[in-house]
Amino acid sequence: MLKEYLTVTSVSGPLVIVEKTKDVKYAELVEVEFSNGEIRRGKVLEISEDKALVQMFEGTMGLDVAGSKVRFLGRVQELGVSPDLLGRIFDGAGRPRDNGPQVIAQKRLDINGNPINPTSRDYPSEFIQTGISCIDGMNPLVRGQKLPIFSGSGLPHSRLAAQIGRQAKVLGKQENFAVVFAAMGITFEEADFFMRDFRNTGAIERSTLFINLANDPAIERISTPRLALTCAEYLAFELDMHVLVILIDMTFYCESLREVSAARKEIPGRRGYPGYLYTDLATLYERAGRIKGKKGSVTLLPVLTMPEDDKTHPIPDLTGYITEGQIILSRELHRKGIYPPVDVLPSLSRLKDKGIGQNKTREDHSDVLNQLFACYAKGKEARELSVILGEAALSDLDRLYLKLADEFETKFVRQSETEDRTIIQTLEIGWKLLRIIPRQELKRIREEYLSKYYSQK
Numbered sequence: 001m002l003k004e005y006l007t008v009t010s011v012s013g014p015l016v017i018v019e020k021t022k023d024v025k026y027a028e029l030v031e032v033e034f035s036n037g038e039i040r041r042g043k044v045l046e047i048s049e050d051k052a053l054v055q056m057f058e059g060t061m062g063l064d065v066a067g068s069k070v071r072f073l074g075r076v077q078e079l080g081v082s083p084d085l086l087g088r089i090f091d092g093a094g095r096p097r098d099n100g101p102q103v104i105a106q107k108r109l110d111i112n113g114n115p116i117n118p119t120s121r122d123y124p125s126e127f128i129q130t131g132i133s134c135i136d137g138m139n140p141l142v143r144g145q146k147l148p149i150f151s152g153s154g155l156p157h158s159r160l161a162a163q164i165g166r167q168a169k170v171l172g173k174q175e176n177f178a179v180v181f182a183a184m185g186i187t188f189e190e191a192d193f194f195m196r197d198f199r200n201t202g203a204i205e206r207s208t209l210f211i212n213l214a215n216d217p218a219i220e221r222i223s224t225p226r227l228a229l230t231c232a233e234y235l236a237f238e239l240d241m242h243v244l245v246i247l248i249d250m251t252f253y254c255e256s257l258r259e260v261s262a263a264r265k266e267i268p269g270r271r272g273y274p275g276y277l278y279t280d281l282a283t284l285y286e287r288a289g290r291i292k293g294k295k296g297s298v299t300l301l302p303v304l305t306m307p308e309d310d311k312t313h314p315i316p317d318l319t320g321y322i323t324e325g326q327i328i329l330s331r332e333l334h335r336k337g338i339y340p341p342v343d344v345l346p347s348l349s350r351l352k353d354k355g356i357g358q359n360k361t362r363e364d365h366s367d368v369l370n371q372l373f374a375c376y377a378k379g380k381e382a383r384e385l386s387v388i389l390g391e392a393a394l395s396d397l398d399r400l401y402l403k404l405a406d407e408f409e410t411k412f413v414r415q416s417e418t419e420d421r422t423i424i425q426t427l428e429i430g431w432k433l434l435r436i437i438p439r440q441e442l443k444r445i446r447e448e449y450l451s452k453y454y455s456q457k
Contacts, residue, residue, distance in 0.1 A: 035067030080105025092212025185252030379405025
């Protein structure tokens with residue numbers, strides 16, 4: 001029989017203080033019964049002598065200090081896991097959102113998990129094909145990598161995330177591949193878009209979705225990515241699957257952390273975010289990777305909107321320190337009507353060299369990538385010069401670089417939402433662009449590859 005406490009002494013935002021407690025543990029789950037009989041859940045955030053600070057998942061509106069009962073459940077928040085998680089849609093607290101039955105759990109796992117021990121990590125080395133040229137060709141995603149997408153308000157990061165979730169696959173061997181998709185603080189329209197997209201394309205069969213809506217409790221957002229990563233770890237390290245985890249939007253997650261921190265009256269850090277924001281994000285991101293001796297892997301693609309498109313804002317700034325690169329979306333390309341509006345030059349995949357080349361993509365991939373990058377950069381310089389001095393001031397070679405930059409954006413970067421390009425198709429488009437430039441100018445490509453691919457039409 002659980003002991004009931006009638007000693008709620010104060011309420012502050014999502015936090016409740018319960019006094020005269022005994023044997024209460026950190027992160028323990030709590031049930032609070034309101035005076036009208038409604039039951040809401042929470043967890044212990046802090047313990048001090050005989051007091052417990054409880055964080056409510058569903059908010060404290062309507063809580064009567066005098067007539068409420070508190071029960072400590074003696075367990076932490078857990079996710080019931082089984083292979084039946086695939087093909088299902090859950091809310092941000094792990095309850096079915098698709099009108100399906102509860103999952104019959106084979107086991108229950110603590111959602112807080114642990115970051116992977118660095119000594120047991122295996123190095124990411126296998127290419128994941130997303131079917132999107134500006135990612136596969138220029139900033140490849142490698143199995144076990146953490147590669148965030150930095151976006152801005154109003155940019156089509158939701159469509160891009162859905163397309164990656166739909167199209168991502170491991171090349172070569174027939175591997176078990178799954179997608180775990182977690183959305184935090186999104187609108188009903190966005191949630192409907194994701195659910196319909198995954199269902200209509202059949203991608204739902206190999207996916208698990210966790211969706212926290214904008215009108216759901218903000219505090220629930222702190223649990224949503226942890227539920228998704230716990231599900232991914234089970235699929236990867238116990239069922240030997242290769243799992244791509246997409247977390248959208250991490251900015252809303254960090255806003256929830258700030259809300260709890262303010263309610264606890266903690267000393268704020270940069271822009272009012274808690275000083276432990278870096279540590280908290282690291283405990284999430286570092287759960288992704290490959291483990292020695294395990295066949296499966298967890299690859300992480302967090303999506304975040306940069307407030308005011310500011311890369312130095314604490315959320316993208318700290319995310320960049322923890323992860324292995326970033327894909328940056330460009331408002332300028334979006335205004336030109338280019339989808340996906342990926343800005344290739346400031347984007348970076350630090351592990352790209354480990355996942356491309358012979359027997360992974362194609363032997364010329366690295367050289368084509370480096371040469372395209374250099375030519376596009378020169379083309380953008382020529383574009384800026386032509387704006388200032390006029391196109392007549394450009395040399396013949398500058399005009400060719402300018403032509404390549406324009407065609408790179410319209411033919412290489414631009415593709416439709418339903419277009420799933422293979423890496424070979426991507427490289428062929430790259431070679432087609434490079435043929436605009438005289439052969440002697442392509443100094444970043446080995447002669448053997450120029451001989452093999454440059455003259456082909």
